[in-house]
């Protein structure tokens with residue numbers, strides 16, 4: 359018997375009575391979606407900046423290598439993505455569009471089409487996500503009902519800069535991924 | 545070694561033990577605040593528990609659906625009946641890819657399967673990339689907590705081992721400095737690894753995808769830079785629908801660390817062009833646990849660690865005292881299921897105060913199962929439980945450990961005990977009596993009902 363068969367048959371053998379799958383109710387969420395989102399983002403050590411701030415940031419020269427995949431803020435300095443993620447190790451700043459944001463925890467949903475390459479939001483030293491204010495929902499349940507079953511090979515909720523507290527529970531920003539997360543609300 | 549003697553070892557360094565206790569309690573308090581921010585918290589727990597009960601009741605169906613949908617998405621699905629087969633599958637993929645160095649992100653399952661030593665014996669360099677896991681790996685230790693792997697260490701210890709392994713400045717204990725040194729070191733490893741291994745937090749049959757949650761981003765750094773992603777999951781990790789993630793992602797991070805969500809919640813549905821994803825479904829004793837009516841719902845665990853942070857015994861005896869991959873209250877009901885002889889002292893490493901069950905996001909009746917294991921073990925050891933007094937059945941006298949630790953706890957300040965315990969009028973501890981009696985009325989009622 360294959361391992362698959364032996365695992366499945368030892369479950370079937372139990373002749374379990376099926377327990378009902380609960381329906382998911384609707385849960386109320388915050389009234390002030392944008393304000394709550396900003397507060398949650400701050401709690402996660404991210405920050406909100408304006409589109410103008412972003413242009414200044416890109417032009418400041420502080421980030422030699424900038425990639426932008428943003429369609430919401432077009433004409434930003436950028437370059438053609440390489441084929442391999444490992445060729446992005448010197449990426450200083452990445453700017454991408456988010457599909458929707460969640461006010462209760464500042465999580466922002468991104469799919470393959472937003473990323474260009476899946477490695478982009480992780481390997482970059484600093485990350486900017488552009489998000490439409492109208493795409494902010496209250497809680498995770500609303501987020502998933504909007505996302506639905508839409509097919510993307512990869513999808514991710516990002517809620518802040520990379521962080522760790524593995525050394526004596528002291529919070530340190532910039533463990534492996536982006537050392538900062540700025541969100542531009544448009 | 546048994547839990548009592550290991551716990552005594554841990555308590556020798558009093559200052560450190562005290563720090564451990566306080567720090568975990570602090571995490572527990574953050575969890576309380578985070579959960580209180582959500583009015584529907586209790587309803588979420590009930591739903592999560594109900595969803596998991598449902599999954600376990602037709603696990604065969606969902607496993608097959610998961611395999612079928614994931615395969616259609618281009619994910620290669622493997623089945624492993626035990627740890628050995630799991631390790632062999634990983635090794636066969638590495639051999640095929642001629643891969644001699646891999647990066648791995650936090651996966652309790654691969655710890656359970658002892659994958660690292662297995663691969664190292666075969667000449668593969670395994671790099672654990674979660675900061676806490678890398679630290680304990682440098683020290684050749686296993687993680688002491690499932691969410692906070694290096695919680696038993698002080699920054700001085702970490703500074704020392706980093707000085708040795710990463711040539712950081714001697715005596716520099718600054719967490720920022722040390723973390724950034726690790727960042728640099730691990731980037732090089734990420735850049736070089738062709739294969740990355742991750743665990744799985746949730747797998748969704750409906751879409752054939754699986755979800756991995758981290759704060760550091762190490763899982764994503766690994767898999768998106770490598771050509772091959774191997775994801776290893778216990779067969780109990782399933783939740784049926786994508787929308788169910790809304791419930792579980794709200795519960796997981798709040799229960800684990802008091803954050804509103806983990807930083808990176810990655811949904812893997814099909815490989816990027818030119819790349820591969822393998823998903824290994826591992827039994828390793830889980831179907832056996834499913835057979836045990838009294839213990840099967842321990843399989844609902846989502847590994848948040850909350851029961852450890854709140855447990856007065858765990859906080860004061862440290863993760864290593866349990867000697868099992870998963871320590872703490874949940875470890876003490878899972879481990880005897882794997883090897884009841886080896887782990888026979890664990891169900892006694894509890895005061896049965898019930899705080900674990902109170903915080904568990906999927907409402908596992910942990911303390912009742914601890915009690916049940918005591919019954920089984922006492923029986924197996926040839927003791928008759930009939931006619932024993934409640935105290936005896938509670939294990940206070942049957943285990944020198946629980947007696948000793950209870951004594952230690954009682955002598956110590958009560959301020960770190962869960963408030964529900966201290967302020968429960970039925971609780972003898974609050975009255976400074978010598979032995980804890982029945983911690984909770986609900987438990988007493990339950991006991992009276994079940995003792996026949």
Ligand code: SF4
Nearest residue numbers: 845846848849851904
């Ligand atoms: S038993 Fe419950 S509280 Fe403990 S780790 Fe599992 S899910 Fe968390």
